[in-house]
Amino acid sequence: MTIKIGSDIVYIPRFEKILRRNKEYFREHVFLPEELEYAKVRRLAGIFASKEAAVKALGLKANQWQGICVAYEENGKPYLAKFPLPKDKKLRRKWKHELSISHDGEYAIANVIFYA
């Protein structure tokens, strides 16, 4: 059994400041259009934390923000709609993940686990 875990915490006011100053860059390089539909700063902070958590868990390069897509199920549970799959074909088929995002006050935190 392979397990990979990643977590990240975002301080929302700082995230907001950087986001507002570099909107263009975030739109073109970090978030996907479908994620921007939820364009509320708190939500985006959560999505960003999830991406960072996934980057940490999978050991990705820093230019792959848009290779990861965070989406929400009907009941509000978040999941990764898209992320780079492992090269190993056997692992690839069984590869599963769980994602959890939480906000409180000025912080957003995300945990992600990949397992097979």
Add this chain to the structure above:
Amino acid sequence: MVYLDFAQIKTLPQLFHKACFLYTSKRAYTYRPMFRRFSWTYGEMGKHAAAFAQILKEEGIQKGDRVILIGFNSPFWVAAFFAIQLRGAVAVPLSPESNQEFIQKIIEQTKAKMMLKSSLVQTERIGMQTLAIENIPKPQGNTFLSLDNPEVDQDDIAEIVYTSGTTGDPKGVMLTHQNLLSNLKASREAISIHSNMRLISILPLFHMFEQMGGMFVPLSAGAQVSYAASLNPNHLKWIFQDDRINRMLAVPEFLRLLFLRIKARAKEQGKLKELHLLLGIARMIPFLSVRRIIFKHIHQSIGWEMHTIVCGGAPLEKEVGEFWEALGIYILQGYGLTETAPALTTNRYHEREGGSVGKPIEGVSLKIAPDGEILAKGPNVFGGYWDNKEKTNEVFTEGWLKTGDIGFFDHKGYLHVKGRKKFMIVLSSGEKVYGEDVESELNGEEGVLDSAVVGLKKAQTEEVHAVLLLKKDNRTDPKEIVARVNKRLLPYQRIQGFSIWPHEDFPRTPTRKLKKHEILAQISWNQEEVSLVDGMPPHLTKLESIIAQVLQIPLTEVADSKKFLADFQMDSLERIELVARIENELGISVDESEITQHTTIKDLKALVSRKNHKTIRHPFNPIPYAPSVVLARSLLQPLLLYPTLFLFAPMQAKGLERLTNLTHPVLFFSNHLSTADVPVIFGALPWKLRSKFAVAAGSDVLYEGKSLQIRFSKTLLEFLVPIFPFTRRIGQAKSSLEYTGRLIDRGFSILLFPEGQTSKTGEFQPLRQGAGILAIELEVPIVPLKVEGTQYIIPPGPEDAPPRFYWPKRHPVRVTFGEPFTIERTMGYRAATRFVEEKMRGV
């Protein structure tokens, strides 16, 4: 040609009603917020403004109430402005970049009752009633003549314009209807204008120069205005080409930067000599149209029609003006102030003098005070500052307005402006130096991007001090530059000291004028700091200040050997900010993954200094969509298409009756089985829809190959089908969506394969996210369709490989058209993609 009768127009509401009535069906405004062009006629504008005024009325706005208006240039801004006027209220236009504190201050000062704000402007909550100018419901019926609005008198205040100005505290300039209309009338007569003027509006509308030239003047002539949603060069090019822009208002800074860029480009290609030669030849040719042919490459990118640029807001250097005239574009420089609503003088087509600001417009009298200051009088001169008697008394002397500018009339009667009185440098010898004179010499130097010459106080007297903003690639020693310039200056004008400006640009006002007092303040304070960074190329200096700001450390700690992770604990957010700011402020794109744990500041400097290639963009190619080519295609296509289909693909088309009511443009979404899909779908379509049709082709397959075979097949297919490039890369879809939008604006229907690639199994694959964006943003009916059987004619090739030639096999095919549908904007991109997918599966 119908003109407005100005004798009867006394107020802005009257002007607006008359213009909207007279030019009802003329196209007034175009705007491209996303990928499509939206245009409003004058009638529609009238209805919108009336509906807007109705809402203001319901909100309790009465005659004389102040209403704040904040937004970027757009037709909505115009509608909101005139709605305020229709209600007899006073508009207070503010910059969309104003900060919270400033807005709050203005609200308190003017006791504003309401704020109209573009939803694109981010402000925190302000304790007052706010309406988004974009959210005005579409008006029903012919209501633009609703006249239950209060009567307005010509001496009522129409708007209060805040001047950030080049000096100090903001002051609210009160302009009456008469001020504005008298200036409008005189400006119209000075620059002959007519209804086939097509203007691009890029300067901010809250500023009087653009408001007069880019809103009132076109309105009064029934001309067309295109509002730029962004200043991105590609966006502007799109507007220039598609709207065939022939007029524009610009500030000297803009013309100068373009001039420098054209020169730099020529130098890069080793054609500088050629350019100078051509400019010399062009100057000898009296016909501007011939000059345009000489510089066709430049005119091509601005749409061939550019005729006149009206320039104002700051002094234009003679050299720059002459350059543009040599290109075959009239430059009409004018002069004015916010306080004079705004024009005072302007050059005319038949009365032009390079370097001057022209002759006074009708009704305006000017005289020069003994100390050289320009004084003005006329119906357009304002009555006073809002709630500021003291300042008002300061600017008037015996009924004349003190402009604060120094100038003189030459023997032909043209006014020349030397500079601001405030920034005149008085030397110990009593001689006066105008910074502008020295600046124009400095700016002519290679390597200097811009300069500011200020009087630096040194023990009782002032010295002529130059602040240089050097180009990124400057290699010349600034000392040499100053020495060279000094040789050309008069003895007392000579530069006694200089410093290099450490930041990316000088502080500027909204019309790009230098804020000299800020520059002076910073230079006087930071003299040591400025001299410290003398030797380094400016872009690296800038990089250091960006690093310091992002990591929030003092500039002195930014040392070459330090590592981003080990020494500064940089996290991913900071990395994003760093990369984003390097891209924004230095114009260099760095891949985030290039900054790793081991990257030192020195490495980053090396990265930034290296030339980077940008994302691939396919320029719009209008040739395949020209009417003559479309005609040739519609004759040739059947000759090739039907015999081929008869031979290889006996066809059965279903659902054609669903297409009978459709007109161009339509978006067809099809599943993708093989290369044979396109001719088969073409064969199934009725002629009416096929005549104007384009097909999205993966840009990586046909547009990025260099081999002769690929280039040939690309050109052939562009002519026969026609195909256009559509990227399949994630994060680059914007340019492709714009391309699609431009085709749809031209009335072309589009065939797209939203799965992104051919299906290997014949099964339907999940759609790309772009499908939802297209479905919503293009705002055209969508027809889902299904192709069956083509995979047996030409089997799908391996993924991402260029098309290979197969000998086709004969196989019956079937094309089924689904029910056309449209998608509401409120649905959202992701849901729209799902919706489209369901519809396509349902066929």
